[in-house]
Amino acid sequence: MDTSVAPGDDFFRYANGAWLRKTEIPADRASFGAWSELFDQAQRRTHELLEAAAKGSAAAGSDEQKIGDYYASFLDEAGIEAKALAPLREPLAAIAGIGDRRALAAYVGASLRADVDPLNNTNFQTDRLFGVWIAQDLNDPSRNVPFVLQGGLGLPDRDYYVEAGERMEGYRKAYRDHIAAMLKLGSIADADAKASRIFDLERRIASVHATRTESVDVAKANNPWPRAEFARRAPGLDWDALFQAAHLDRAPTIVVWHPAAVRGIAALVASVPLDAWRDFMTFHAIDRRAAVLPKAFGEEAFAFYGRTLSGTPQRQERWKRAVDATNNALGDAVGRIYVQKYFPASAKAQLQQMVANISAAFDRRLDALTWMAPKTKASAKAKLGTLRVGIGYPDRWRDFSPLSIVRGDAFGNAERAELFEYQHHLGKLAQPPDRSEWWLTPQTVNALNMPVQNSLNFPAAILEPPFYDAAANAAVRYGAVGAIIGHEISHSFDDQGSQFDADGRFTNWWTPEDLAHFKEASSKLVAEFNAYAPFPDLHVNGQLTLSENIADVAGLSAAYDAYRASRAQESAASGDDRSFFISYGETWRSKRREALTRQLVLTDGHAPDEYRADTVRNLDPWYAAFDVKAGQKLFLAPPDRVQVW
Numbered sequence: 001m002d003t004s005v006a007p008g009d010d011f012f013r014y015a016n017g018a019w020l021r022k023t024e025i026p027a028d029r030a031s032f033g034a035w036s037e038l039f040d041q042a043q044r045r046t047h048e049l050l051e052a053a054a055k056g057s058a059a060a061g062s063d064e065q066k067i068g069d070y071y072a073s074f075l076d077e078a079g080i081e082a083k084a085l086a087p088l089r090e091p092l093a094a095i096a097g098i099g100d101r102r103a104l105a106a107y108v109g110a111s112l113r114a115d116v117d118p119l120n121n122t123n124f125q126t127d128r129l130f131g132v133w134i135a136q137d138l139n140d141p142s143r144n145v146p147f148v149l150q151g152g153l154g155l156p157d158r159d160y161y162v163e164a165g166e167r168m169e170g171y172r173k174a175y176r177d178h179i180a181a182m183l184k185l186g187s188i189a190d191a192d193a194k195a196s197r198i199f200d201l202e203r204r205i206a207s208v209h210a211t212r213t214e215s216v217d218v219a220k221a222n223n224p225w226p227r228a229e230f231a232r233r234a235p236g237l238d239w240d241a242l243f244q245a246a247h248l249d250r251a252p253t254i255v256v257w258h259p260a261a262v263r264g265i266a267a268l269v270a271s272v273p274l275d276a277w278r279d280f281m282t283f284h285a286i287d288r289r290a291a292v293l294p295k296a297f298g299e300e301a302f303a304f305y306g307r308t309l310s311g312t313p314q315r316q317e318r319w320k321r322a323v324d325a326t327n328n329a330l331g332d333a334v335g336r337i338y339v340q341k342y343f344p345a346s347a348k349a350q351l352q353q354m355v356a357n358i359s360a361a362f363d364r365r366l367d368a369l370t371w372m373a374p375k376t377k378a379s380a381k382a383k384l385g386t387l388r389v390g391i392g393y394p395d396r397w398r399d400f401s402p403l404s405i406v407r408g409d410a411f412g413n414a415e416r417a418e419l420f421e422y423q424h425h426l427g428k429l430a431q432p433p434d435r436s437e438w439w440l441t442p443q444t445v446n447a448l449n450m451p452v453q454n455s456l457n458f459p460a461a462i463l464e465p466p467f468y469d470a471a472a473n474a475a476v477r478y479g480a481v482g483a484i485i486g487h488e489i490s491h492s493f494d495d496q497g498s499q500f501d502a503d504g505r506f507t508n509w510w511t512p513e514d515l516a517h518f519k520e521a522s523s524k525l526v527a528e529f530n531a532y533a534p535f536p537d538l539h540v541n542g543q544l545t546l547s548e549n550i551a552d553v554a555g556l557s558a559a560y561d562a563y564r565a566s567r568a569q570e571s572a573a574s575g576d577d578r579s580f581f582i583s584y585g586e587t588w589r590s591k592r593r594e595a596l597t598r599q600l601v602l603t604d605g606h607a608p609d610e611y612r613a614d615t616v617r618n619l620d621p622w623y624a625a626f627d628v629k630a631g632q633k634l635f636l637a638p639p640d641r642v643q644v645w
């Protein structure tokens with residue numbers, strides 16, 4: 001802490017000042033904070049598990065064999081170096097063989113993967129021409145459907161291609177150079193000319209893309225198109241060939257998340273010369289696999305994506321990258337072993353009790369709302385009452401037996417694992433939705449709300465100090481993990497989540513008056529966050545971050561109520577209001593490099609951590625606890641404090 005700072009002027013620095021002064025971001029990181037400390041811990045633990053699995057005594061075909069061989073193959077730099085460009089031969093020959101637009105459509109279809117997730121993890125970025133997500137139908141909770149999203153960009157967002165200014169111009173030039181460098185490493189002739197052509201094509205793709213703020217608007221995304229209608233609604237692409245190659249040719253309906261972009265991209269497929277498309281596909285086939293190609297590829301990819309785009313000076317050691325890659329490819333198989341060792345049953349029981357207490361507090365807050373009509377209130381309570389909460393790890397583990405992982409084939413392992421992941425999701429099209437499905441692995445430091453499943457995930461790796469410490473007093477526990485639990489519960493009632501009913505149907509259960517009140521309260525929060533500026537020329541986007549900011553305020557309020565209620569049961573050692581809020585502020589301790597902050601302000605639905613800590617200013621008890629007065633920087637007059645729920 002830095003107690004020389006007045007909490008009412010700068011709560012983030014009051015709670016974290018000493019930490020901020022003494023902490024330096026490690027050279028191989030773009031950011032560092034409480035979340036990174038837990039990430040490091042999970043990574044170290046996973047490293048030990050993978051080292052043991054890689055010793056090689058596991059039965060062939062077992063999960064241990066697969067994770068051990070995946071990890072060992074990724075680590076084997078000498079083996080990868082010796083193969084040189086050989087792993088690229090087949091994929092690049094397939095692209096060179098694209099002779100007409102039908103073949104191009106089939107190639108695009110065959111290359112699609114389950115690589116985006118617009119509602120749970122809110123991941124919209126893919127360098128494949130389209131992203132695919134398979135989940136419960138927004139309009140019919142009895143079935144799963146495929147969703148198709150815009151794709152085709154190597155840079156993090158359309159803004160990088162279309163925004164004016166020296167900084168963006170610099171990124172564009174660096175990206176063109178990066179494309180050329182990758183083509184040269186892949187021994188592709190005429191690399192510079194091709195790089196310009198590829199970049200120009202991506203710029204045209206970007207020009208039809210929806211913005212990040214438009215992407216999170218589910219009302220704009222809920223476009224079920226009959227599969228047979230695609231040729232008419234988005235002409236230019238041979239959709240039959242694409243869907244057949246993507247194994248989506250039996251889905252009667254496909255939801256088009258970004259209709260204007262899908263139409264625009266289809267038109268580009270018809271109008272842009274085949275040569276340019278082949279070059280584009282060639283570059284991405286190489287770039288996407290840089291991590292499992294010879295060292296020079298990975299160095300070049302890091303120089304651009306790590307150093308230039310995120311401001312990270314130094315590349316992570318190979319073992320760390322190998323752990324991350326294995327987690328990405330075989331996360332559930334790693335997680336099953338991880339929780340056996342690192343997640344005690346006693347933690348699960350105490351956390352379930354906390355979830356129940358915070359849920360009950362949220363329910364009491366619903367009862368106490370004066371502005372909400374009884375009908376709307378009943379729907380909200382029904383939704384809360386049927387919320388399904390996953391703690392630590394899933395009830396059932398995924399079966400990896402059809403996936404072949406071969407020691408010494410890092411490139412092939414990566415391809416097969418991604419295809420297997422896609423097939424896993426395709427398999428859901430023949431099944432009814434599973435509300436207990438997990439969207440995070442147990443060793444992930446994060447938590448999620450899944451609106452169509454009306455369920456939450458709290459993975460084992462986040463249920464650790466400083467978020468969760470079984471020995472801490474109630475104030476500290478509720479201020480930290482309690483606020484996270486409250487945050488995830490509140491997502492069910494933020495501007496996004498409140499558009500889904502108890503069954504996950506995208507429907508309006510609000511009266512017009514209630515909705516108007518909710519929007520008015522939300523717009524105050526938009527304005528509050530628009531006013532924050534991490535750099536003089538860069539303001540937070542209050543609309544883009546609204547869902548998260550509502551979840552923070554509502555979640556912290558519910559956690560606070562639950563903490564106060566628990567004081568009646570627990571002993572005098574429950575702590576006090578000050579330690580509740582300080583505990584909350586401390587979980588947001590973090591530092592970020594400027595390039596990453598700039599990237600995330602454009603692309604991330606979360607506001608920078610500092611302002612998330614400062615959201616305490618919306619809660620009345622914070623003013624009393626720290627004697628905050630009018631005139632102090634974070635002071636809000638009572639009518640300006642946002643109390644959505």
Ligand SMILES: [Zn+2]
Binds near residue numbers: 487491548
């Ligand atoms: Zn959130």
